[in-house]
Amino acid sequence: MATSYAQEEKVAIAAVRRACVLTSSVFEKLIKNETLVKGDKSPVTVGDFAAQALISTILQNVFPNDPIVGEEDASDLRVESGKAMRDRIISLANDALTAPLAAGDDPLWGVGPGKDQSADELLDAIDRGNYTGGSQGRMWTIDPIDGTKGFLRGEQYAVCLSLIVDSKVQVGVIGCPNLPIDPAHPEKGVGAIFSAVRGKGARQLSLEGTDPIPLRIPPITSLEAVKFLESVEAAHSSHSFNDRVSAALGVKATPLRMDSQAKYASLCRGEGGAYLRMPTGVGYKEKIWDHAPGQILVEEAGGVVTNSRGEPLDFGLGRTLGENYGVIAAGKDVHSQVLAAVQKVQGELKAKV
Ligand SMILES: Nc1ncnc2c1ncn2[C@@H]1O[C@H](COP(=O)(O)O)[C@@H](OP(=O)(O)O)[C@H]1O
Ligand SMILES: [Mg+2]
Ligand SMILES: [Mg+2]
Numbered sequence: 001m002a003t004s005y006a007q008e009e010k011v012a013i014a015a016v017r018r019a020c021v022l023t024s025s026v027f028e029k030l031i032k033n034e035t036l037v038k039g040d041k042s043p044v045t046v047g048d049f050a051a052q053a054l055i056s057t058i059l060q061n062v063f064p065n066d067p068i069v070g071e072e073d074a075s076d077l078r079v080e081s082g083k084a085m086r087d088r089i090i091s092l093a094n095d096a097l098t099a100p101l102a103a104g105d106d107p108l109w110g111v112g113p114g115k116d117q118s119a120d121e122l123l124d125a126i127d128r129g130n131y132t133g134g135s136q137g138r139m140w141t142i143d144p145i146d147g148t149k150g151f152l153r154g155e156q157y158a159v160c161l162s163l164i165v166d167s168k169v170q171v172g173v174i175g176c177p178n179l180p181i182d183p184a185h186p187e188k189g190v191g192a193i194f195s196a197v198r199g200k201g202a203r204q205l206s207l208e209g210t211d212p213i214p215l216r217i218p219p220i221t222s223l224e225a226v227k228f229l230e231s232v233e234a235a236h237s238s239h240s241f242n243d244r245v246s247a248a249l250g251v252k253a254t255p256l257r258m259d260s261q262a263k264y265a266s267l268c269r270g271e272g273g274a275y276l277r278m279p280t281g282v283g284y285k286e287k288i289w290d291h292a293p294g295q296i297l298v299e300e301a302g303g304v305v306t307n308s309r310g311e312p313l314d315f316g317l318g319r320t321l322g323e324n325y326g327v328i329a330a331g332k333d334v335h336s337q338v339l340a341a342v343q344k345v346q347g348e349l350k351a352k353v
């Protein structure tokens, strides 16, 4: 019998919901010494660590045998110099794990009032994210704050969780606390959760995990109007390459720049016509937690996600997607045209050197 993954989706939404409460409260109170610079020079905040601890703890309670590929590890927190940050993370994670949440379906997956975790338990929870990945069996991916740079700027970021089974994403949940609920009606405020289960469609929910709205990428009437979605950070994705592709397609709309997998969610709501992420240089490999939930969301909303060779992303290669051929996500009708334009531009650039 096929698995429905209903329980997995429910747990994932509940975990992301609690993590969004945590990250929003951290942003309000974030102080300067609560950010570290990692080995690859990227920032990580107390919010990233605490949210990974929280999500991992909930997963451990409900699915104790499932391995986790998580972005963060606790090594910087286990040393003496990490004590202040560690204490803050433990208190943030416990607050979020034990908070009684009001509206919405919030079954307490072994958390809730009186269920404080020790420092060791929470550091171990973070480090359970050290799984190497691979092509077989079940595994979760956690990106506790995707778009940390956007988070620090007070702009877009996303709490991202997915379940991968035998290399295929089966469940994806993306929490976007700063994304407008309805882009056509800014007065409705911000904050939404996006969720998809393989074969069961994609939905937008409230930040409480309620009021589902089905997501379907709207068809595009003219290529001129295709708005490209791209990273804010030019170091993460080539803006100039995207400009060439836009020109090749005759696109007139200016690109919409946004941090995090909120781009995938926005594409599903028709706020942009294509998400294009081409490498800026050699060496960087895309991480599976940066794309797994976004990929299933787009596919379940009727779209297509490939690399620039037109191949599906391979989530079975380990913690990364392997050799970096970029990412193209778009509605079915637009994807083939963007892919052709990307390959044309690649050919022109090659001919130049
Ligand atoms: N050189 C690079 N090329 C592509 N992606 C990169 C990169 N350096 C970092 N990233 C990734 O880009 C992600 C953010 O994507 P975006 O630019 O779309 O907001 C980061 O996620 P985190 O913020 O979770 O670390 C990080 O994993
Ligand atoms: Mg990071
Ligand atoms: Mg990320």
Ligand SMILES: [Mg+2]
Pocket (backbone or CB within 6 Å): 048, 071, 143, 144, 145, 146, 147, 148
């Ligand atoms: Mg992150």
